Amino acid sequence: MTPPTVKLSTLKTACKNCKLHQLCLPLGLENNDMEELDKIIKRAKPYQKGEYLFQHGDNFDALYAVRSGSVKTYSQDDNGDEQITGFYLAGEIMGLDAVHQGSHPCSAIALETTSICKIPFDHLENLSTQLPSLQHQLLRIMSKEITEDQALLILLGQKSAEERVAAYLVNMSDRMEKRGFSPLEFNLSMSRKDIGNYLGLTIETISRTFSHLQQIGLINPQRKHIEIVDSVELRRLAGLPKIACGMRSTA
Amino acid sequence: MTPPTVKLSTLKTACKNCKLHQLCLPLGLENNDMEELDKIIKRAKPYQKGEYLFQHGDNFDALYAVRSGSVKTYSQDDNGDEQITGFYLAGEIMGLDAVHQGSHPCSAIALETTSICKIPFDHLENLSTQLPSLQHQLLRIMSKEITEDQALLILLGQKSAEERVAAYLVNMSDRMEKRGFSPLEFNLSMSRKDIGNYLGLTIETISRTFSHLQQIGLINPQRKHIEIVDSVELRRLAGLPKIACGMRSTA
DNA sequence: CGTCCCCTTGATGAGGGTCAATGGGCGTGG
């Protein structure tokens, strides 16, 4: 099932009333600090599927936190080759890579109807000097982004197609669970093509690998809907014996 | 030529007298702010080739800035697969990925005799709340790390062996130039094996690609010593028409 | 001078890319 549609009333919820605040920037903030953060956050109308949040080269002025829905980000080089660098779910923050250049090095597109909290970066920086716990959390989130990119590097540099797909599914499963959804049955908002690009594989390989994982009884894919049949074995295949270890997780 | 050996006297140079400060953390700091930063930095004796700066799982308490020499960092997963995530030259900063977990997710090994500035992270965080320009620079450096990892993702996800190697050489060339060395003639401190691992290729493929690039008159590799014969064409092959664009650069 | 390690080069094969055809939802319009 897709994440439940969010009523417009809840779209404007303040951070301290937002059920995501344990997954998001406010993590670790006192209540009154959270109110300060809340004051600078802008909540606009939802983006439709396929709509750009920002594009490569756009001036950077704010971070984007997913409130509901999902987003893909991709960078492209001068040849036009595109690489999806991340899928972002509720509570996750985009735009951290833009701080350095002052402009966005990648583009972000909504994968479904998606609502967003925009956090003006200059205000956030100012506030961070006054709230050490906010500065700390901001640094932690950037650090996590690095860790996740590096986990993806291992995947692309060292792993077979099957290992990559298994790791991807395990990662999505863990992230679904963190958001209160079933870890064993969920919908992927991204296409096979997107998954393939993200994992450095072609759409055909993704499709074949899904089929094979189904044949050996690990998953049961029905188009976008994924049922994980044998979570233990899937994790073993992914090379992640225990719980999540890298890629985009949360907290 | 390897970067010139640094006399011990210069090892203890304060930030404001360090010729690297335009490439390093102090970038953008006023002179007296730089002195504040300087007070918290620790400069230990050089690491020998092959020596660990820190290892996967070590408690995180400081960032590591390269003063001279070079370092490789690599992460490993539960299967023991290793992926080199970066090569760090003078002025570049390691350990940013450890902020999130509070322990190092990767290991760092000196590729040659290397001197380091250790920056205790709790002190740095405290100082950052007092010096907005330091906080800003810290965020910029973390952001740059993300951008560079994402450039490597494009390389691993989308590019052929030849394109990867060409991009790697162009990147090294640009970084050498930023440090005042010749961009057309320099020494690689890392082995072919390390380059291969970094680029998601085998040592044999690296060797063959070097040979081929030599045959078509783009480079002239003599073991560790690389001469770039046709920089323009090499950049074109790398898909980087103009100047540097991604991977680890500096500033 | 010998040994070790790193690098180079060649031969072979597999994993996954490419090309092509078919199937199945879903949205749109009649």
Next chain:
DNA sequence: CCACGCCCATTGACCCTCATCAAGGGGACG
């Protein structure tokens, strides 16, 4: 409500790049 068309996904056949296996060269260092 149904029909059409489009897009996404699946599956098969073939091929290419790069990994693997193997052998040999050449510095560096004792």
